[in-house]
Amino acid sequence: MGKRKQIALSLLSGSGALRLGEMLSSRHPLVLTYHRVIPRDRCADGRRPPNTLFTDEFDEQMAFVSKRFNVLSGEELLGYVDGNGDLPRYSLAITFDDGYENNYSHALPVLQRYGLHAMFFLTTNLIGNRERSLWFDRLDKLLSSVPISEFTECMCRLEPSLSASPHPRVRAIFKSLSNARQMEILDRLENNFGCSGKSEEDAAIYGMMSWDQVRALASAGMTVGSHTANHQILTAASPVEVRSELQTSRRRIEEETGHACRCFAYPNGGRQDFRPSDERAVQDAGYQCAFTQISGSIHRHSPRFALPRIPIPDAGDMRIFRSHLSGIQHAFRTVFPEN
Ligand SMILES: [Zn+2]
Numbered sequence: 001m002g003k004r005k006q007i008a009l010s011l012l013s014g015s016g017a018l019r020l021g022e023m024l025s026s027r028h029p030l031v032l033t034y035h036r037v038i039p040r041d042r043c044a045d046g047r048r049p050p051n052t053l054f055t056d057e058f059d060e061q062m063a064f065v066s067k068r069f070n071v072l073s074g075e076e077l078l079g080y081v082d083g084n085g086d087l088p089r090y091s092l093a094i095t096f097d098d099g100y101e102n103n104y105s106h107a108l109p110v111l112q113r114y115g116l117h118a119m120f121f122l123t124t125n126l127i128g129n130r131e132r133s134l135w136f137d138r139l140d141k142l143l144s145s146v147p148i149s150e151f152t153e154c155m156c157r158l159e160p161s162l163s164a165s166p167h168p169r170v171r172a173i174f175k176s177l178s179n180a181r182q183m184e185i186l187d188r189l190e191n192n193f194g195c196s197g198k199s200e201e202d203a204a205i206y207g208m209m210s211w212d213q214v215r216a217l218a219s220a221g222m223t224v225g226s227h228t229a230n231h232q233i234l235t236a237a238s239p240v241e242v243r244s245e246l247q248t249s250r251r252r253i254e255e256e257t258g259h260a261c262r263c264f265a266y267p268n269g270g271r272q273d274f275r276p277s278d279e280r281a282v283q284d285a286g287y288q289c290a291f292t293q294i295s296g297s298i299h300r301h302s303p304r305f306a307l308p309r310i311p312i313p314d315a316g317d318m319r320i321f322r323s324h325l326s327g328i329q330h331a332f333r334t335v336f337p338e339n
Contacts, residue, residue, distance in 0.1 A: 028297035029072065029080060030092040030325060031309040034058070036100050037107040042204040048314055049205050050140065055106050057316035059113075064318065065092065066114035073117045074223030074263055078288055081304055092325070094118040095291065095309065097227055097265055098134060099127050102204065104213040112220065120217055121227035121265035121291075124249040126208045127256075133206040134231050135182045138190065139174055141202070146193045154192055158185050175268065178237060179230040211256045218257040225263035226250050226287070233267050234278040242278055246285035262288040269293030269309075279305040 035051035037058045043049065053061075065071060072080075072093045080087050094111070096103045099122035111118050126134060133141070142151060155170065159177075174182060189195070209217075218224050226249040228234075234242050246264070253261040264282050266274045269292045282290045282305050289304050296308030310324050 026089040028299055029077065029087055030297050031077070031291060031307065032092060032094050032325075033291075033293060033309045033311045034094070034096045034107070035098055036102050036205065037110070038102045038204055039106065042201060044201060050314065052205070052314055053312070054316060055110065058107060059110050060316070060318060061312075061321050062110050062114050062116060064321070065094070066116060071116045073221075074119050074225070077298070078262065080300075081289055081298065081302065081307070083300065095265065096120045097269075098231070099123050099209050099214075099227065101207040101209050101213065104209050104217060108217065108220065108222075111222075117221060117223070119223040119225055119263060120214075121225045121263070122209070122214065122249070122253065123227050123229070123231045123267075124252045125229040126231075127214060128210045129208060133202070133208070135174070135179070135186060136171070136231070137206045138186050139171060141206075142186075142189055142193065142195055143170070145195055150193075151189075154189060155185070158188055175233050175273075176236050178241065179232045214253075215257055218259055223263065224253055224257055224259065224261065225265060226253060226261055227265050228267055231267045234274045234281075235272065239277065239281070242281050243285065246281055246287070250285060250287065262286075264290040266290060266292055274306070279303070 034053065036049065037053050037055055038049075040054040040056065048054070068090060070088045070091045072087070072091055074093070076087070077093045079085065080091075094116060096107065096118060099120065103120060107118070123134060126132060132138075152170075159173070159181075174185075177185070214224060226246070228245040229249040229252070230245065232241065232245045234245070237245065250261045250264075253259075264285075264287045266278075271292075271294060274292070279290065287305075289307060291307045291309050293311050294306070294308045295310060296302075297310075298307060302308065312324060313320060315321070
């Protein structure tokens with residue numbers, strides 16, 4: 001980060017600026033996105049895996065949220081989007097993507113301690129599957145344990161479109177493949193490099209919930225929504241595959257929990273990860289709203305099938321957390337776009 005950028009961010013993160021930003025942005029509800037919450041001592045050397053908050057950091061954030069915000073249930077948020085009345089200032093909703101077991105074991109007790117509601121978006125084919133991890137977690141594990149030259153050589157044999165891709169592009173190209181092709185390549189890579197086993201640390205970080213745990217979340221009053229069946233990025237799927245991902249995941253959640261599944265969150269969720277045809281497919285599959293990872297707050301005119309959220313960064317620093325809630329990070333990114 002350049003010096004001007006650093007000075008600007010540190011001025012904007014001062015407590016006066018934070019309070020002002022929080023006050024100015026308080027009219028519009030926020031939807032926070034989390035992925036994993038794990039105890040610090042579960043990670044070798046305290047090293048933080050991607051998309052992860054440590055339990056003590058999450059606890060501190062929830063303590064702040066419970067004091068300063070009106071935390072919404074899925075029903076209340078849907079009611080607002082439907083135009084049924086106003087919400088108090090400083091309203092927000094808490095969401096978790098993917099369906100990790102640590103959401104049940106480590107995030108739920110914190111939420112319950114503060115009496116907070118949250119929405120959990122599940123990758124349904126992975127729920128209750130002790131053998132398999134999500135495709136991007138399998139890919140990250142391979143990339144972190146195999147020398148990159150060997151990995152790239154093997155990848156290029158399996159998928160010519162990956163030829164000579166430097167490391168970060170591998171993930172981007174994987175995102176453009178169908179789920180069937182992702183599985184085929186990952187199975188062969190794991191066999192080739194002997195990477196298919198799971199350690200205890202892997203299970204704590206990457207393990208997925210069981211259906212019993214999902215039912216316990218629902219019984220605790222949490223909202224359960226869909227994140228597709230296979231974490232298929234919709235733009236990489238045919239219309240038939242999109243329909244199947246949306247319908248099978250919704251049906252499975254309703255069969256397993258006995259509750260209507262009305263909310264959906266797009267895998268990856270960036271602007272490039274869903275098309276107008278996918279928004280229509282979400283509606284046709286019977287959902288009532290869909291969340292993206294496009295940063296912003298919810299307004300009355302927010303598109304119901306492309307609702308913005310606030311992705312919470314992997315940082316325990318409360319000033320950074322508050323700068324995301326106050327809209328300061330959003331304004332900062334508009335002034336200083338990423339290079
Ligand atoms: Zn996801």
